[in-house]
């Protein structure tokens with residue numbers, strides 16, 4: 001049964017979420033996502049590369065209420081990650097979201113969101129909840145935007161003014177009919193800026209809000225099977241896992257984005273076997289790419305840097 005219509009529980013939940021480290025909490029209804037049609041166009045145009053799973057379960061994406069019976073509310077949660085870029089002692093880097101010293105964000109956020117989901121169920125006895133972090137067929141950015149807590153930049157990133165875009169998203173789907181003050185969509189703060197489009201090393205940002213995933217370095221260095229080709233190797237720079245370029249150039253990200261040496265040396269990574277990789281990175285976001293892919297990416301980066309003479313010899 002849906003709960004009573006009062007704004008009070010939503011407010012309490014906001015405070016609890018902030019206590020758990022979330023910097024944004026927003027509410028929306030599980031109707032067809034605002035950007036569902038754009039998503040379908042994107043799939044039809046083949047912009048998902050080899051991520052064939054993205055075109056499946058379109059009905060679930062269109063009707064998030066099918067992800068949880070009697071879903072009445074989607075609670076969007078935003079969790080920040082450090083603007084400091086993880087790097088090896090030699091200066092090779094990985095994208096910030098990878099947080100190699102932390103447990104994979106999927107697991108961390110799920111745990112925190114489940115605490116909140118428990119609180120919702122306590123406030124609304126008899127209701128059901130489901131926590132989604134990245135893996136469910138749900139348009140997370142669309143619902144984040146619809147909840148009014150931030151906006152989507154031309155680089156595709158969801159941002160919250162004051163925090164920028166170095167944020168993860170998570171959702172709690174609940175059958176409780178949470179009431180909340182009416183939300184207004186937040187106006188974009190991009191203005192006439194086009195820095196991200198100009199800076200993208202591969203031209204993957206083909207137009208504002210239009211990302212060709214098949215050309216995105218994040219896809220090519222994490223998701224796509226096999227070693228990167230020579231053209232890609234030349235575009236990677238020093239970042240061997242994921243890509244942050246379209247966020248680094250964004251004037252709305254203003255934190256300390258310097259590099260921080262938290263990764264093992266290049267030799268150590270290249271000489272890892274499956275067991276040591278599991279010990280060091282097994283519970284982190286590095287595990288998704290896997291040792292083979294990471295090794296291939298590092299070798300591709302080193303080859304280019306050695307040719308251009310811009311990197312110290314690592315033996």
Ligand code: B12
Nearest residue numbers: 035038095134140141142156157158168169209218242243
């Ligand atoms: C597949 C995927 C990828 C793919 C494709 C990325 C993409 N932009 O589509 C690849 C592997 C390339 C990737 C890369 C990254 N990803 Co990713 N990814 C996803 C995933 C699983 C699905 C995204 C998706 O549906 N893409 C299809 C496109 C069409 O949809 P969309 O990204 O939601 O974009 C919407 C807008 O463009 C909007 N739109 C269309 N037209 C218009 C016009 C206007 C005016 C506006 C306002 C909006 C708008 O409609 C789209 C559909 O909702 C989500 C989790 C999820 N379930 O949502 C994480 C997610 C988007 N990724 C995330 C992260 C952190 C990254 C990286 C930063 C990692 C890295 N550093 O390497 C990069 C960022 C690249 C980028 N600039 O977007 C976060 C982003 C958080 C945030 N603040 O936005 C998410 C939400 C995961 C999470 N739970 O935190 N990712």
Ligand code: SF4
Nearest residue numbers: 200216217243245246
């Ligand atoms: S993550 Fe990198 S490759 Fe992908 S769109 Fe942004 S700048 Fe381009």
Ligand code: SF4
Nearest residue numbers: 153154190193196250
């Ligand atoms: S770089 Fe400029 S255009 Fe791109 S997301 Fe940031 S503010 Fe918007």
